Amino acid sequence: MEVEDGAELCFPQFPNTSCRKPSSPWPHTLLTYIVCYSIPLNTVTLNLLIIISISHFRKLHTPTNILLLSLAVSDFLVGLVLMPVEVLRQTSCWFFSDYVCFLYNYLTIIITASSVGDIVLISVDRYVAICDPLHYTTKVTVNRVKLSVCLCWLYSVSYSFFIVKDDLTQPGRYNCCYGECLLVIDYFTGLIDLVLSFILPVTVIVALYLRVFAVAVSQARAMRSHITAVSLHLTGTPKAKKSELKAARTLGVLVVVFLMCLCPYYCVSLAGDGFINVSSASYFLFVCQFNSSLNPLIYALFYPWFRKAVKLIVTLQILQPGSRETNML
DSSP: OHHHHHHTBSOTTOTTTBOBOOOOSSOOOHHHHHHHHHHHHHHHHHHHHHHHHHHHOGGGOOHHHHHHHHHHHHHHHIIIIIHHHHHHHHHSOOOSOHHHHHHHHHHHHHHHHHHHHHHHHHHHHHHHHHHOGGGHHHHSOHHHHHHHHHHHHHHHHHHHHHHHHHHHHSTTTTOSSBTOOOOEEOHHHHHHHHIIIIIHHHHHHHHHHHHHHHHHHHHHHHHHTTOOHHHHHHHTOOOOOHHHHHHHHHHHHHHHHHHHHHHHHHHHHHTSSSOEETTTTHHHHHHHHHHHHHHHHHHHHHOHHHHHHHHHHHTTGGGSTTGGGOOOO
C-alpha cells in the first residue's frame, strides 16, 4: 500500500512534502500524447510560415500585415513554449525550479497581453481604413505601425512584470507542496488585470467593429442601389475600397474567433473568489491558447497571398534571387 501511495507522488523520496501526480481527465495513451503535442507543432509550423511570408516578400510589407506579423509572433511563442508546458502540467508534475515557473507565468502574461494589444491595433487599423479611407494612407503608415507594435510589446513586458513581481522576490510561495507551478493573483491585482486585459480592450474592439460593420453595411446598400460616384461626391461620403471591405470582413472573423477563445478564461477568472488560480482554470487557458492555432487557418481560408506564399516557401522558390520582389497581391 505504501508503494502504491509512493507511486502517486511526484517526489516519492519526500512523502510528506511532495505533491501527488495530477489526475488528468484524458487517458494516458499514445494517441492522447500525439494529439496533445501535434497541436503545438501545428501552431508553430503555420505561424512560422506567416512570419516568413510577411518578412520575406516586400509586397506584403503593408501596415495591416505588420500587425498580423506581430500577432503571428505571439502565436508562434504560444505553440513553441506555452502549449507544450501546459500539456506537461496536465500530464505530469512540475520538475523544474520555482524560477522557471516564474518565467513561464511571466511569459504567459506577456504573450497574452501582446495578443490583445495586436487585436486592438488591428481593430483601429480597420476602423480608419473603412470609416476614414481618404486619410488612411497618411494616418496609418508602415513606420507608425511598427512604432505601435514596439510600444505594444514594451507595454506587455512592463505590465506583465507588475502582475508577477511578487513571485520574483518569493518564487513558489503559494505552492502547497513540491511538484506544482501556480500563478496566484490577489483580488486587487486580478481586478486591474481583468479591466486592462479584458473589459477595456474588448469594449474598444467591439465598439470599433460595430462602427466598421455599420459603415460596411451602408456602403454595400449603396452599391446595390447603384448610387453613382457623383451622388457620393455630393453627399460628401467617401467610399472605402472593395479590398478594404473584404479585409475588414476577414479580420472581423479573426477578432470574433479571438474573443470566443479569450472570454471563457476571463469569465472563470471573474467568477473566482478573490484569487485567480491558473492551474485550476487550465482547461480554459488551453482554449485561449488554442486560438493561436486557428489564426493561420483563417489566413489560409481568406488570404490568397498566404496560400501563394506557402507554396513558394515549401517549394524553396524563396531561395531564388529576386524572390523578395514577387508580386503576392
